[in-house]
Amino acid sequence: MSDAAPRAGHVVSFIDIGTNSVRMMVVRLNPNLSYTVLSQEKEMVRLGAGGFDDMFLRRDAIDRTVLVCRKFVELSRYYGADEIIAVATSAAREAGNQNVLVERLREDVGVELGIISGIEEARLVFLGVASGLELADRTALMIDIGGGSTELALGTGRGHEYLDSLKLGAIRMTDLFIPRGHQGAVSEKTYAAMKKHVRGYMSQATRCIRKSHTDVAIGSSGTIVNLSEMAVRSLGGQPGTLRLSHLRKLASTIRSFTLKERRMLPGINPERADIIIGGAAVLEAIMEELRIDELRVSERGVREGLLVDYLARIEGSPHAQGKGVRETSILQLGRSCDVDEGHAATVERLSLSLFDSARSAGLHNLGDKERELLRYAAYLHDVGDFISFTNHHLHSYYIIRNADLLGFDQKEVAIMAALARYHRKKAPRRKDPELAGLDQKTYEAVATMSAFVRLAESLDRSHGGVVEKASLKRTNGEVILELISDGDPSLEVWGLEGAEKAFRRVFGLDLTVKLREKS
Secondary structure (H helix, E strand, O other): OOOOOOOOOOEEEEEEEOOOEEEEEEEEEOOOOOEEEEEEEEEEOOOOOOHHHHOOOOHHHHHHHHHHHHHHHHHHHHOOOOEEEEEEOHHHHHOOOHHHHHHHHHHHHOOOEEEOOHHHHHHHHHHHHHOOOOOOOOOEEEEEEOOOOEEEEEEEOOEEEEEEEEOOOHHHHHHHHOOOOOOOOOOHHHHHHHHHHHHHHOHHHHHHHHOOOOOEEEEEOHHHHHHHHHHHHHHOOOOOEEEHHHHHHHHHHHOOOOHHHHOOOOOOOHHHOOOHHHHHHHHHHHHHHOOOOEEEEOOOOHHHHHHHHHHOOOOOOOOOOOOOHHHHHHHHHHHHOOOOHHHHHHHHHHHHHHHHHHHHOOOOOOOHHHHHHHHHHHHHOOHHHHOOOOOHHHHHHHHHHOOOOOOOOHHHHHHHHHHHHOOOOOOOOOOOHHHOOOOHHHHHHHHHHHHHHHHHHHOOOOOOOOEEEEEEEEEOOEEEEEEEEOOOOHHHHHOOHHHHHHHHHHHOOOEEEEEEEOO
């Protein structure tokens, strides 16, 4: 496997749509593979406000988010951005109407939104925070408290060792424990109930993290940064840190005030005054459970993680080390399911050859991003054998869709799962439930690429690798499938009938097989 690396020398904008805020960073990639940050922006939108009651995003919250994203995109274009990478986290991830936000951003803003899993969010937090540290062999625990979730990451300078995402956040805790519209003080009993809830939610994470020695603990996100700033102003805390003893005193103080009074406390961000108690309860409980006396505070997070992840895919970049996260994640899943790696590699190679030759022949205009997903899906197409050979294409779909693959957003995972699903048996149809969440353009891409996986699978029916090369050529209203073989491919050619039908359905052209012996 070899990634198609992003090119250097252009401007990229990264947009992180969180439960509470939208953050943007515009970066110019320089010819020498360094980068320059051109702009950083942040706007509070409260996308998750009220959404954790019924797991639906409110229309006004979507409107605010779209408005801010439009402004950020315009600003990105002003700086010359020719690529915009946007992801959404907890609020959108859990919302039953997440498709509304995705479609609004596509239609009103012109941006394709990737909704990432909690584990992927934790990985990006780790990358972002670690990029500002010299960890080497030291083990760091990273805590990021958002509006809807809290991400935990443990690792060293070599990479992460543990990732987790907990449904604990400042907005979520506020919605759960403080009545809507309440503007008074928050009782000690309510605050204790919040902490008990947190402890119960993180019991498994506590067991896992306590097994490892932690050299340094780092807190990121607006909630932790603001609590640290308040501790510095009112308790004489050290800038850039937050002690547990200071947090306890601070939490006791802020919950004793009304909402109006909290907005005037030294160092507080007034826009966080209504959710700061929920955030403090999450952090205090975590620090107690994980026996953390002091946190270092970082302003880095998912947004910076997106940048590091992007740079790691540029050949020659200082961030590029060995195999990328995406490829490593794919290989790990395949090997954990004991795939036939020889067959997987052959189907991958043939699928890409068919994709490339079909593009040269004008049969499709899909790009390198689709090609990369085809490559990964072709490698994983048979992971369902791990459960049972019978209907293994359905099992492959389920495994890929639920594997928490790192480095991918939900849409990319859905595409790979669908390609594995349709590598045999019936061809994809628009009404299929597995394709329900995909827009028309993506559905067409899946239909096109699944035809290549079907052909490639049939061309290695014996798992013997007898077909060395397969290419498609268009001539006189038909398509020639030219095969170069170093053996007897009769079994493979015999099995092409179903794949030929699927090809005709997608491209509207007949397929003629032409055999050539290896010269």
